[in-house]
Every structure is written in structure tokens, then in C-alpha cells.
Amino acid sequence: MTRQWLRQLKPDQDRPHHEPVLAPAAVTAMTAVLGPDPVRWAVQTADTMAAEVLEQVPEHGGGPASLATLRRSTESTVLAALRLLLTETTCADAAMPDEALEGCREFARRGVALDRVLRGVRLGHARLTQELTSAVEQYVPVDERLTELRRITDELFAHADTHASLIAESYIAERDRWRGSDEAARRKTIDDLLAARPVAPEAATRRLRYDVARTHLAAVLWCDNAEDPLPAAERLQHTAAALARTVGTGHPLLIPATGTSAWLWLHAPDNLAGLPDRVRAGVDRAPGVRLALGPPAHGSAGMRRSHYGAREAERIARLAPGDWLTDYHEVRLVALATADPEHARWFVHDVLGPLASDGTRVQELRETLRVYLAEERSLRAAAGTLHVARNTVTYRVKRAEELLPAATTAGSTLELRLALETARTLLG
Structure with a gap:
């Protein structure tokens, strides 16, 4: 039987759905094979897989960049499985997605145990099997359903077995290469510093070829989905060097974090005034590279603090994509308020009520009220910041206040301002 029912797959509208993290060219190529709805189904399924893996094997986490790597791995795996099932290709002829192999190599470099990596693989394939079983019951005629379920189960089992073997081989090869490398020794020193384990400053300076006793300015760099012929590692190195030239403090310390992100430390300049604006104006960044700056801090403990x-700052930037540069001092209040994102959303909806609703119009009202309060209730200053007429600000503020719950209008301005700042990140 042909597997055209796979082209009928559609994402569940009642479940969260995110944009793909795979490169646009890869998504376009798979859309040409499967169709747009099956690709969206695959991305939604991959998100569910990643969430379950993180819940049961937390070692797969480690920050926004690691989560993005995991999502690339699950997305590529689900799409590859759909293509295999649709074309009825044998597992021996199906290549392992590069994104899955890179994720495996990252686990080896981070020291995640192989049994934990393989548990993640098993969990992911179990979820994929459950989702496809449900799809068979929905899209395949009753008289063909049992046969198709058996075939799907057999093929997915063989696919999972092959997948696990290739992952294990790739992991062991990368682990053996990594253990003897200078890069591994440098990463071990960084891991010790970031975990606040005792490290002799002189030994760390020799190992890292970077003076850990000075004042530091840390940054996180990562590549978004922008297409570019240059590999991500080269774009990150180019941008790190450009940042060091702009800051003007000598050779930086650059540590690869994932295949598409890196950690950077610079010795902080004497004059920090207006540094984010100088960076925005002066850094010749590579295409698609984004940057988050930490606060300057002193000594080996300061490397940890700034990082x-x-x-x-990176977390906030990924929650609300916008400017390519995010400075910690510009977002530290929102970072504090959103440390528990679910709690933060409850707070925003409790304080703002209908003003926390979706829609461009309500977003416009929220932003106007936020700027108005930030400008100490000055209509003129708010109008200048928003580039609108003063009467427009007056109207929008009045309309926004009408949407607020009575308890908010009679309560703390501090809570209202915090909710508006938080909503700007969480809701847009």
C-alpha cells in the first residue's frame, strides 16, 4: 500500500506550535517532499519529544543554545523518519541527519553519559511511535489499519535500532577525540570556574591563555536561522574578533558551546559608558549572528558572574527576538521577573487582565501605557519616544486603563510597570 496518508498529517491546533529551528533550506526541501502540513506536524511532534526528553533526562538541557540543539536534532529525526516511511526506504539506505549527529557529539563534549544519551533516543522514538499510531487510526481506512500499524511499528523499531547504533558510534568517536584535546582541557577549566569549584588563578590563566584575575565582560554569541555560505563557527569567530576590536581590550577567550553558539570573555575596558551603543554601531558582525552581553565583574568569580x-540576556533575547544585541543591564528586571516563566505569565495576566490579550491593537495599547509610565506620565515625552501625536498617547493611555482590572488601577504602580515590562517580553 502507498503511504499517501502521511501527506494528510496536520498539527493539533490545541497543542503549542513553534516555528522550526532547522535551517530554512532544510525545511523547504522537506516541505517539497512531504507538504507543508506534515512538516508542521513533524515540528510539533519534535517539540513534544524534546520536552519529554528534557523532563526525564535533564542532562540534555543546559540553556537556550542546548535546547535549540536538541530541537534541531528531534526535528531532523522526525522529518527523516517521515521521509523514510513515505518513500519506504530501508533503514540501511537512510542517512542519519547531520543535526542529530552534531547533537550527539555535543553531548560527548559536555560529558553527558552515553546511557543518558541513548535513553533520550529511546524516549524520542517511543513518542514518535505513539504519535504515528494515533495518525494511523485517524487517517488509514479501518480494513487496512492493522496491517499498516504492524508495518509502521516494525519499520520504526528498525529505524530506532539503527539510529541508536549510529549515535553510539558517533558519541564514542567524539569522546575519544575530545579527551585528548587542548580544547577539552580548556573547557574543563571553564566548567570548573562556572561551577564555582576551586581553581588556582595562575593555573587557569596558563591553561586558558587569558588572565582570569582581571575585570571581565562576558558574552554569548549564537547563529539564528539566517542562511549564509560561511559555517556557523567561522561566523561566531568573526563576530567575536570584531567585538574585541570594538571594545579594544586585546585577545578574547572564545569557547565553543554548541555547533551554533559560543561563550566569550573579554577584559572589560576602563570606560564602560555607552558600551552597548558603541557595540551596536561599531561591531562588524557576521550575518545571522546575535549577541548577549553580561555585566562587568572582577576576578575568576567575576567570569562566572558576567557569564x-x-x-x-540570551534567554530574554530568545524569548522576544528583536535587536541583534541584548545587554544584561537593559533586561535584568525582566530577567529577574521571568526566572519562572509560568509564574511570570500568571502575574502578567492577573495584573493586566484584558490588557494582556492577544492582538496588534492591544499590544499597541500596552506599549503606549508602558512608555507613558516609564516617562513619568509625561505625555510629551511618551509621544516623542513613540513618534506619535500627543493626543494619540492620551487616547491610548485612557483606553489601556479602561482594560485594566479595578484592583490594578487602585493598586501598586510598581506592579503595573513590572507587568508591562514583563509582558513586552512574554507577549510581545
């Missing part, structure tokens, strides 16, 4: 500030 985690940069990681928080």
Missing part, C-alpha cells in the same frame, strides 16, 4: 548575566 551568567550574559546567559540571562
